Amino acid sequence: MKKINYIVFIALLFTAMGCGKDFLEKNPQAELSPEQLTTQEGVEGMLTGAYALLNGNLNGTFGNYGAAPSQWLLGEVTSDNAHKGSDNGDQPNMNLLERHSPTSTNDNLSNLWVRCFEGIQRCNNTLRYLAALQGGSGIKFPEARAIEIQGEARLLRGHFYFFLARVFKNVPLITEATKENAVDNRTDIYPQIVADLKFSVDNLAAVNSKQQVGRVNKVIAQAYLGKVYLYQKKYAEALPLFNSVIASRANIETLPYTDNFDITKENGPESIFAVQHSVGSDGSGGDNGNVGDILNFPYGTGLPITCCGFFQPSIDLANSFKVTAAGLPYLDGTYRADPYKSDFGLAGADKTNYKVNRTLAVDPRMDYTMGRRGVPFRDWGIMQGDSWIREPSNGGPFVAYKNVIEAAQVSSGTGPGNTNVTGLNVNIIRLADVYLMAAECEVEAGSLGRALTLVNNIRTRAAKLPGKSADGSPVASYKVSVYPSFPTQEYARTAVRFERRLELSLEGHRFYDLVRWGIVKQTLESYFGFEGGYFAYLKPVLIEPRDEYFPIPQDQIDRSGGVLKQNEGY
Incomplete structure (x- = not known):
């Protein structure tokens, strides 16, 4: 399903701009009246407009970083997985997020x-006008479609509220029934998120009646409700x-890992809920594309895409892919011993004369998560190191x-005249x-x-990834083995959490995982102690209770007017 690049305006209050009575009887230019919206076409248009916000874009391609569906900034740069990248003076408010010292005027948070x-407002308007249509005297939706629209709108509303x-x-709770101009934000909104998603689970089918790619359905609702319960x-x-979702799809061991990040393999069997991106065909110059990741490409002359050097994997993340002689992760954190730094420093x-260390024992997912010097990078050629990086220091x-x-x-696959806006979808939830989570x-x-x-299903699939080679030889000693056992609950808990980092790194989950596990302070302070040895701006960073939120x-x-209250500590 294509995204749309227009906003449906709802005129509930008209302002008189002339003195003639006939002017007051006319609808304002470029606005739709309630009568026009209280139709099947009007309601469907508002619902499509709600889908349109999934890519985080209201107007234009630049500036949507905080609202990126990939959550690269707030879910990864704020964690131990990534740096803001670029140079120190570019987007300074992102530096503050990485160091966990943002102010309430940070534009990425407002975004x-x-x-x-x-x-949320588009979802609420969809529900409000749907109710008016079904309760009025006009041509109504068939009951099945009316309920399905409610399920779609409420799932999308649950998604937006979950991100917030x-x-x-x-966060203030605003639904289609809310009449106040300002709403207190000290009420737990999770019950409403759960109620919305439960309604969607109960009322959506496995296949949306519109049969359009990108429409939400029962499987998506089940996965999302499960995730909210997990939180x-x-x-x-x-x-x-989660078990129902797993049963609805093929065994993950049969699904290629790389399909998740291939623009020609989108919406495959591993994709559960994906934000649909489109470029070129709508003439928008990329507004419907992946605008949230517009900065996040290598930086250098002669590259296929050259902007803008942001979102760089951390040294700590690179080393987390190292494996023991048995092919298992270093769950005790000793992967930091004799750290691998490529040619850094x-x-x-x-x-x-630097040459890649071909004896480095690593999980092959490393080289499908990050580019490093001496290793083939997609079909771009051998990653050349500093010439692909804006400011390595x-x-x-x-x-x-x-x-x-x-x-x-x-x-x-990129926007007209804007090659760093791609049509690559972003998976909010994928099968792995x-x-x-199960x-x-x-x-x-x-x-x-x-x-x-x-866990071993995931690792067995990872072991099938082809290792990368240069000059006819592997660029690492690749190995992934399954766990022979989980001897204790604590060992199992650590293994599952570590596997989430390896499998899902740079996909927007990491910081939120650390918070919900209750380990954000010890994890990030340990990380800053290690990573700060290479980047002075990261040391020292202390994590306070307030830093679990922004x-x-x-x-x-x-x-x-002061109805909203600031989070404690800010």
């Missing part, structure tokens, strides 16, 4: 708030939902991989995520055998 609430709750925690630590409620002849020696498309796909539930239930099976945008507090 997410405004986009999500615009999406993870970042801000204290609430309601493991017993979440697990049956080298100078002179050592820098010029600021962002490190690695570049992001999963959000990048093949060079051969640039002409057809569901497997690992494994989490099994661990907490004490079902270590099933948790072991689920400040409410000050302009929103001001507009509410």
Whole structure:
């Protein structure tokens, strides 16, 4: 399904701009009247407009970073997985997020708030006008489609609210029934998110009646409700939902890992809920594309895409892919011993003559997650190191991989005149995520055998990834083995959490995982102690209780007349 690049305006209050009575009887230019919207076409248009906000874009391609569906900034750069990248002076408010010292005027936070609430308002308007249509005297929807529209709108509303709750925690609840101009933000909104998603689970079919790619359905609702339950630590409620999703798809071991990041393989069997991106065909110049990741490509001359050097994987993340002689992760954190840094910190002849360490024992997912010097990078050729990086001393020696498309796909897969806006979809939830969330539930239930099976399904699939070679030889000693057992619950818990990092790194989950696991302070302070040894701007960074969430945008507090309250500590 194509995204749309227009906003449906709802005129509820008209302003007289002339003195003639006949003017008051005319609809304002470029606005639709309630009568026009209280139709099947009007309601369907408003619902499509709600889908349109999934890519976080209201107007234009630049500036949508905080609202990116990939959550690269607020879900990854704020964690131990990635640096902002680029140079220190570019987008300084992102530096503050990486160091966990943002202010309430940070434009990236306001960006997410405004986009999500615009999406919520579009969902609310869809529900409001649907109710008016079905209760009126005009031509109504068949009952089945009316209920399906409610399920779609409520799932999308739950999604927007979930994105807000993870970042801000204290969020005002506004539904189609809300009449107040300003709403207090000290009420827990999770019950409403759950209610919306439960309605969608109960009322959506496995295949949407519109049969359009990108429409939400029952399977998506089950996965999303399970995820929300997981965030609430309601493991017993979440697990049956995850099991239903797993049963609806092929065994993950049969599904190629790389299909998740291939523009020609989108919406395949592993994709559960994906934001649909479109470029070129709508003439928008990329407004309907992946605008949130517009900055996140290698930076250098002669490259297929050359902007803008942001979103660089951390040295810590690179080393987490190292494996023991048995082919298992270093769960105890000793992967940081004798750290691998590529050519970072080298100078002179050592820098010029650097050769990739072909004996480095790593999980092959490393080279499908990040680009590193001496290793083939998609069909772009051998990653050349510093010449592909804007400021290595600021962002490190690695570049992001999963959000990048093949060079051969640039002409057809990027926006007209805007090659760093791609049509690559972003997976909000994919099947591997569901497997690992189910494994989490099994661990907490004490079902270590099933948790072991689920994790090993993911690792067996990873072992099938082809290792990369240069000059006829492998560029690493690739190895992935399955766990022989989970001897204790604590060991299993650590293994599942580590597997989430390896499998889902740079996909927007990491910081939120650390928060919900209750380990954000010890994890990030340890990380800053390690990573700060290479990047002085990261040391020291202390994590306070407030840092599990971010400040409410000050302009929103001001507009509410003080009804909205700032999060504690900001």
